[in-house]
Amino acid sequence: MAEFTLQNVSKSYGDQVALENVSMTIPDGSFVVLLGPTGAGKTTTLRMVSGLDKPDSGSVLINGVDVASQSPSQRNVAMVFQQYSLYPHLSVRDNLAFPLKSPMLKTPPDDIIRIVDKVAETLQISHKLDNKATELSGGEMQRVSIGRALVRNPQIYLMDEPLSSLDAKLRTDLRVELKRIQESLGATMLYVTHDQIEAMTMATHVGVLDHGKLVQFGTPREIYENPVSIYAASRLGIPKINIVPADMFPGAPSGAKSIGLRPEHIAIGEGAEGFVTRVEYLGDQTRLHLSVGPNDIITLADPHSTFRKGDKISISPKQNPIFFDASGARMN
Amino acid sequence: MSGFSVTEPSKRQKWFAGILVITYAMVTLMPLLWIIATGFKSPEDAISYPPKVIFEPSLEGYVNLFTTRTRVTTSMEETLLPPETWYDEIARDSGTVISGPTRYGQRFTNSVIIGFGSTFFSIFFGTLAAYAFSRFRVPIKEDLLFFILSTRMMPPIAVAIPIFLMFRQLGLNDTHLGMILLYTAVNLSLSVWLLKGFIDEIPLEYEEAALIDGYTRFQAFYKVVLPQAATGIASTAIFCLIFAWNEYAFAVLLTSGSAQTAPPFIPTIIGVGGQDWPAVAAGATIFLIPVMIFTILLRKHLLRGITFGAVRK
Ligand SMILES: Nc1ncnc2c1ncn2[C@@H]1O[C@H](COP(=O)(O)OP(=O)(O)OP(=O)(O)O)[C@@H](O)[C@H]1O
Ligand SMILES: [Mg+2]
Numbered sequence: 078m079a080e081f082t083l084q085n086v087s088k089s090y091g092d093q094v095a096l097e098n099v100s101m102t103i104p105d106g107s108f109v110v111l112l113g114p115t116g117a118g119k120t121t122t123l124r125m126v127s128g129l130d131k132p133d134s135g136s137v138l139i140n141g142v143d144v145a146s147q148s149p150s151q152r153n154v155a156m157v158f159q160q161y162s163l164y165p166h167l168s169v170r171d172n173l174a175f176p177l178k179s180p181m182l183k184t185p186p187d188d189i190i191r192i193v194d195k196v197a198e199t200l201q202i203s204h205k206l207d208n209k210a211t212e213l214s215g216g217e218m219q220r221v222s223i224g225r226a227l228v229r230n231p232q233i234y235l236m237d238e239p240l241s242s243l244d245a246k247l248r249t250d251l252r253v254e255l256k257r258i259q260e261s262l263g264a265t266m267l268y269v270t271h272d273q274i275e276a277m278t279m280a281t282h283v284g285v286l287d288h289g290k291l292v293q294f295g296t297p298r299e300i301y302e303n304p305v306s307i308y309a310a311s312r313l314g315i316p317k318i319n320i321v322p323a324d325m326f327p328g329a330p331s332g333a334k335s336i337g338l339r340p341e342h343i344a345i346g347e348g349a350e351g352f353v354t355r356v357e358y359l360g361d362q363t364r365l366h367l368s369v370g371p372n373d374i375i376t377l378a379d380p381h382s383t384f385r386k387g388d389k390i391s392i393s394p395k396q397n398p399i400f401f402d403a404s405g406a407r408m409n
Numbered sequence: 410m411s412g413f414s415v416t417e418p419s420k421r422q423k424w425f426a427g428i429l430v431i432t433y434a435m436v437t438l439m440p441l442l443w444i445i446a447t448g449f450k451s452p453e454d455a456i457s458y459p460p461k462v463i464f465e466p467s468l469e470g471y472v473n474l475f476t477t478r479t480r481v482t483t484s485m486e487e488t489l490l491p492p493e494t495w496y497d498e499i500a501r502d503s504g505t506v507i508s509g510p511t512r513y514g515q516r517f518t519n520s521v522i523i524g525f526g527s528t529f530f531s532i533f534f535g536t537l538a539a540y541a542f543s544r545f546r547v548p549i550k551e552d553l554l555f556f557i558l559s560t561r562m563m564p565p566i567a568v569a570i571p572i573f574l575m576f577r578q579l580g581l582n583d584t585h586l587g588m589i590l591l592y593t594a595v596n597l598s599l600s601v602w603l604l605k606g607f608i609d610e611i612p613l614e615y616e617e618a619a620l621i622d623g624y625t626r627f628q629a630f631y632k633v634v635l636p637q638a639a640t641g642i643a644s645t646a647i648f649c650l651i652f653a654w655n656e657y658a659f660a661v662l663l664t665s666g667s668a669q670t671a672p673p674f675i676p677t678i679i680g681v682g683g684q685d686w687p688a689v690a691a692g693a694t695i696f697l698i699p700v701m702i703f704t705i706l707l708r709k710h711l712l713r714g715i716t717f718g719a720v721r722k
Binding site: 127150156179180404 | 619625
């Protein structure tokens with residue numbers, strides 16, 4: 078395993094800027110999750126690291142060595158593609174064995190069988206090993222595609238939304254399994270997801286991308302508690318952070334345009350007045366949708382709360398709220 | 410089972426389609442059946458008018474195709490030993506004795522060597538060129554592709570004379586190598602264009618996956634692209650073979666002896682006393698067989714390939 082560094086990497090496709098001056102270090106043994114909406118440049122970042130694409134400017138370093146001239150196989154990276162890309166002319170077994178048979182690894186046949194069987198079991202696809210790759214459901218294809226990375230022991234695993242088309246149970250199973258594998262191998266992982274739970278539970282570091290720029294890089298906790306902007310704050314947390322006008326509550330610094338309030342940071346009792354528009358009972362918690370003046374706010378009430386639609390309610394921040402200026406940047 | 414279905418045609422539609430296909434097949438198969446039948450007619454039946462549909466089959470055409478014969482008079486015939494083989498006997502029946510083999514076998518072999526040889530090279534170079542055009546940034550790519558295609562735009566006979574002169578200079582006239590080179594050159598435009606279409610359809614991601622999995626670009630091409638291009642390669646090969654196999658104009662001009670292919674040879678088969686139509690027909694029938702076998706062997710690919718990858722997955 079190894080430490081990967083991107084230094085001022087920029088990449089454009091035609092007029093479309095995919096990455097702009099991105100610098101980050103993926104420490105050895107870390108699990109880095111990239112967050113960002115569609116088109117933010119997550120896949121492009123993986124392609125830069127893998128060597129499938131070259132940056133227009135800037136450099137990629139492995140353990141401090143510039144690898145600009147190295148091919149993907151020389152970089153020894155494993156990648157789970159967003160669109161699976163299983164070899165359609167091969168069986169599932171041969172797909173999984175393909176990296177092991179490469180001239181780079183030249184694994185002995187006995188080892189191939191052992192490794193493939195073990196990975197197939199982990200991913201719960203043992204019963205499909207003899208299927209053609211095209212005779213699988215979307216979720217099965219996705220697991221084979223993960224398996225093709227897991228049979229190897231590369232410098233880094235690059236995974237592009239690897240669990241996106243699995244059902245909730247399998248997704249939870251594999252999330253735990255992937256994290257366990259990563260930890261036990263001490264593997265370095267760069268992982269793209271839109272799933273907050275995955276990001277929060279698996280990541281040692283989170284990188285937030287916005288239109289090709291890396292706007293924040295830190296632990297999930299840092300991003301959650303100390304977002305640098307409204308944009309970064311909105312990446313994590315379910316329900317999403319509430320953004321309300323700065324004058325809703327007293328005490329805003331001058332120049333503040335809005336306040337960021339996590340649902341769990343709202344105290345019910347006094348303060349700004351509004352009413353309940355919707356109650357969502359989730360068992361362990363109850364979500365209240367509120368209307369305070371023109372603003373919609375979501376907050377949490379305790380599970381036994383008796384609020385009903387239409388009830389009057391008053392709210393205030395529980396702790397020092399986060400203030401943002403007109404451009405959306407963090408102020409305090 | 411009744412009612413409207415998107416995928417399943419109704420009974421009436423099936424009948425209609427069936428009749429249409431059979432009618433079309435009859436029309437296109439007619440000349441073929443005619444040639445095959447003529448091969449088994451006696452020379453008299455072959456030119457009888459009105460044409461005979463029911464006739465007594467005879468192998469005389471096939472015997473005449475492969476043998477040269479001399480006419481014998483009845484008195485001479487009595488001095489000969491009795492015929493030893495069935496083909497001897499057929500020759501005797503028409504008042505001739507076999508004096509040796511014809512050159513049909515050798516011409517046929519030439520056709521096989523030149524036809525399959527040029528098909529092999531057309532596919533080999535065509536695949537490499539098509540891959541490069543499909544995947545790499547080639548300078549003036551569009552112009553090159555157009556230039557390659559433009560070699561097909563004039564009739565072969567327009568370039569026959571210059572090629573004849575060049576071949577004479579190079580000593581390629583009437584050689585297998587010369588004909589293979591020529592047919593490869595002519596077929597390359599077809600194979601590059603067809604194969605590029607097929608390779609364009611193969612998503613780049615497969616090769617990228619192979620690059621990640623530890624393979625070089627060439628290994629990725631060989632292990633991942635080629636197997637998926639099999640359909641395209643097979644159908645292109647059939648087109649190339651059919652062209653090279655049937656080609657007549659160049660063959661007449663550039664071959665005369667040792668490298669002559671079957672097409673210019675077959676019409677020149679002269680029997681004893683005039684054109685020997687059953688022998689010509691027999692020659693044409695046998696000539697059809699290799700292309701037929703090749704096509705049947707690759708049929709499974711051809712059926713899918715002929716749609717030019719419209720709904721391939
Ligand atoms: N091969 C390409 N040609 C042209 N534009 C591209 C190409 N690849 C990416 N882009 C553009 O670069 C930008 C970043 O794309 P990228 O694939 O990295 O997004 P992403 O963050 O992975 O999005 P998603 O979540 O939808 O996968 C997008 O605007 C995209 O349109
Ligand atoms: Mg992507």
